[in-house]
Amino acid sequence: NAGVTQTPKFRVLKTGQSMTLLCAQDMNHEYMYWYRQDPGMGLRLIHYSVGEGTTAKGEVPDGYNVSRLKKQNFLLGLESAAPSQTSVYFCASSFGPLGSPLHFGNGTRLTVT
Amino acid sequence: SQKIEQNSEALNIQEGKTATLTCNYTNYSPAYLQWYRQDPGRGPVFLLLIRENEKEKRKERLKVTFDTTLKQSLFHITASQPADSATYLCALDNYTGRRALTFGSGTRLQVQP
Numbered sequence A: 001n002a003g004v005t006q007t008p009k010f011r012v013l014k015t016g017q018s019m020t021l022l023c024a025q026d027m028n029h030e031y032m033y034w035y036r037q038d039p040g041m042g043l044r045l046i047h048y049s050v051g052e053g054t055t056a057k058g059e060v061p062d063g064y065n066v067s068r069l070k071k072q073n074f075l076l077g078l079e080s081a082a083p084s085q086t087s088v089y090f091c092a093s094s095f096g097p098l099g100s101p102l103h104f105g106n107g108t109r110l111t112v113t
Numbered sequence B: 001s002q003k004i005e006q007n008s009e010a011l012n013i014q015e016g017k018t019a020t021l022t023c024n025y026t027n028y029s030p031a032y033l034q035w036y037r038q039d040p041g042r043g044p045v046f047l048l049l050i051r052e053n054e055k056e057k058r059k060e061r062l063k064v065t066f067d068t069t070l071k072q073s074l075f076h077i078t079a080s081q082p083a084d085s086a087t088y089l090c091a092l093d094n095y096t097g098r099r100a101l102t103f104g105s106g107t108r109l110q111v112q113p
Helices: none
Strands: A004-007 A010-013 A019-025 A031-038 A042-049 A064-067 A073-078 A087-094 A108-112 B003-006 B011-014 B019-026 B030-038 B045-051 B056-059 B062-067 B072-077 B086-094 B107-112
Touching: A004 A087, A019 A031, A019 A087, A019 A108, A031 A073, A042 A064, A042 A073, A073 A087, B003 B086, B011 B019, B019 B030, B019 B086, B019 B107, B030 B062, B030 B072, B045 B056, B045 B062, B072 B086
Parallel strands: A010 A108, B011 B107
Antiparallel strands: A004 A019, A019 A073, A031 A042, A031 A087, A064 A073, A087 A108, B003 B019, B019 B072, B030 B045, B030 B086, B056 B062, B062 B072, B086 B107
16 A cells, blocks of 8 residues: 655756646545645645546645546646745645545655746 | 644653643634644654544544634643654644645654653
8 A cells, every 4th residue: 555656756847847746546535635835834735626527726726737537646737837836745635525634645845946 | 814823943852751732723613623743854644633522632642632712722742752753733624615624834843862
């Protein structure tokens, strides 16, 4: 059981470049989430999904897009990277909504220069 | 506005003592409150969940209290060990709003041998 796997682990982008972060979970969880973590600001929700084919905006969605074409995968895209998107990105999944613990991946450290 | 506050200053304690971490919130009506541990370079790991109608929850050396009148949760680690050194995050589930957890920024605990 791998749990939640994020790829890549590290990435450096130039301003304006695009990239996709991949999250895969093998726990058959319905819910998946993308958070970003910045020093002193904690984890902030970017987008989330309550099931295959669905997505919803979180607290800080601007500049990001997501897709959940398969239940086990949740992709986070940056169409035109900006230095403000330098952060550590965490994917998580959970069995259900309220009261379900989140299972996190180990993050992707993204630097935009 | 909604806010979750955890002490941003690190908590330093001696091995064997009880560590107490605080999570305060405003303008939330959480159905559940969760605590996570995060080690450097890793994703958060779920520790404990407490429901709004529960006053206290225990798991081994961990204890969580939840006071919905004071809008506060306390997280205790008894007989602390250097291996308990990490950042501890609290997170709230709402009945209303987004179907996703909102996290505090965390408190770093350092247990000195």
